[in-house]
Amino acid sequence: MNSPAIVLPSQLAAAAHDVRLARQGLEQTVIFVREQARPWALSGLNKAVDDPYIIGKLGDLQIRIDVADALYQRAEQFIGSASETLVATAEAVIASAEALQAVGNVQQELTGSRPASPSQEGREPLRWQYQIIGNYRLNDVVPPQLQE
């Protein structure tokens, strides 16, 4: 089993990587919409940048990325027990992965392509991050990485 000293930074690094990719994806999508996207013919709009649903979707992505970034910073600066620190990291991992997924979905819809998925090598499974947080919070169970 990996020691937490190794596990923690690598999971946080994965979160940072996802936030970076999400920001890039959003930036590329914004540029595409400004320069290449055309409004739907029946929308009554002259420009794609005026499309209220595009505007709303991009605003939503910005929120997902910024909250992931805030949770990443929170985890990075976290002062607390090993369990609490690991839980904070799990929260950042989820937020950044979900932000990147959301960006990919919208980028696919608006530009027809999506960013390459980050390598999953060395990453703990995303689905178990929810369990780690929940079991600690609900049942006071120390995260499995820290159990003897």
Add this chain to the structure above:
Amino acid sequence: MSISVSPPAKAHVITSDAEAIEVAKVLAARFAEEASVRDRDRRLPVPELDEFAASGLWGITVPKAYGGAGVSYVTVAEVIKIISAADSSLGQIPQNHLGVLDILLHTGSEAQKRYYYAKVLDGWRFGNAFSESKSKNVGAFQTRIRFEGEHAVIDGEKFYCTGALFAHIVPAVGVDEQNRAFIAFVERDNPGLTIIDSWDGFGQRTTASGGAVLDAVRVPLSAVIPAHKAFDEPTADGPISQIIQAAVDTGIAHGAFEQALIHARLARPWVDSQQEHGWQDPYTIAAIGDLQWRLHGADAILAKAGRAIDHALASPSEESVAEASVIVAQAKVLSTEIALLASSKLFELAGTRSVLGKHNLDRFWRNARTHTLHDPARWKYHLIGNRLLNGIQPPRHAWN
């Protein structure tokens, strides 16, 4: 129904951010005890409000130059969140009081600031008579203010007047002939002012957000401030008004989440889970994990919004105010989402027994659904996206 407002009790003066948080925690623990009963019986929190104001928390934003603590808006948001987690009606009641104190800072004369800030530090509470239910939209006002020599006269009808019933002064918005908005500080017993306890919404039941009728209400000019100037120029007033909304909703989310933890532990195991206890359910555990990260995310962005407001107050500009608006809008979206989600998931994780009337756990969802309607979250995505895509700064008003 008429309610007599007890004269202001001499308030304690809070001197630091840390003290404000401590005082809020002590008060919240006490407010939590009967919050459910107050909601169920719609018992207006009269002694609680007196205690709330006497604690000094209603004066923490009074600038240092006027004898207050001038705390950070990170602290203001935290205080409102802590109180709202215990009782979100109590958390909402100072909403406009705090907003008005900031408008006073930007648009009042030196003498007015000295006078009204001293009143606040003495324990006076401001209510509000701003919104109208019959005008075309929230930004349109039919209430008129006329200037006659040394006096101003206000006529109109208001709704959603949170806190007015319990206020010592009811700041009322009226527009002049050029449609410019002014605020008149109307004393509660001023002739012509009638406050109506008509709020019967299914949530935030004890905010007493009723109506107000202003019938030829006459005040001296010294009681009037040119509120429109707070939005003609870039000021942090819009974001300040909004962060308090987001803090109330974040507080509701915390209250609901705490109950979810308690009641999910009490749930029976589902038959197919083959577990001994409900809290061993792998899907319940993951659902709690999902709520927790979202709640921490809302907390983190709320604090970031507070810092952006502090910056916009210290260095007001088009850019700093727009930035504060955008981050506060994010806090509004995230707090709306998690307040509704946590207050609904609570039942899913706790099972049918949790809907029994004796628990009154639906108050969290009723409060979340009601309070998050203050202004539509769907336009916050727009505000953020429009700045990102088109470089358009958020419109400046009390809802951004």
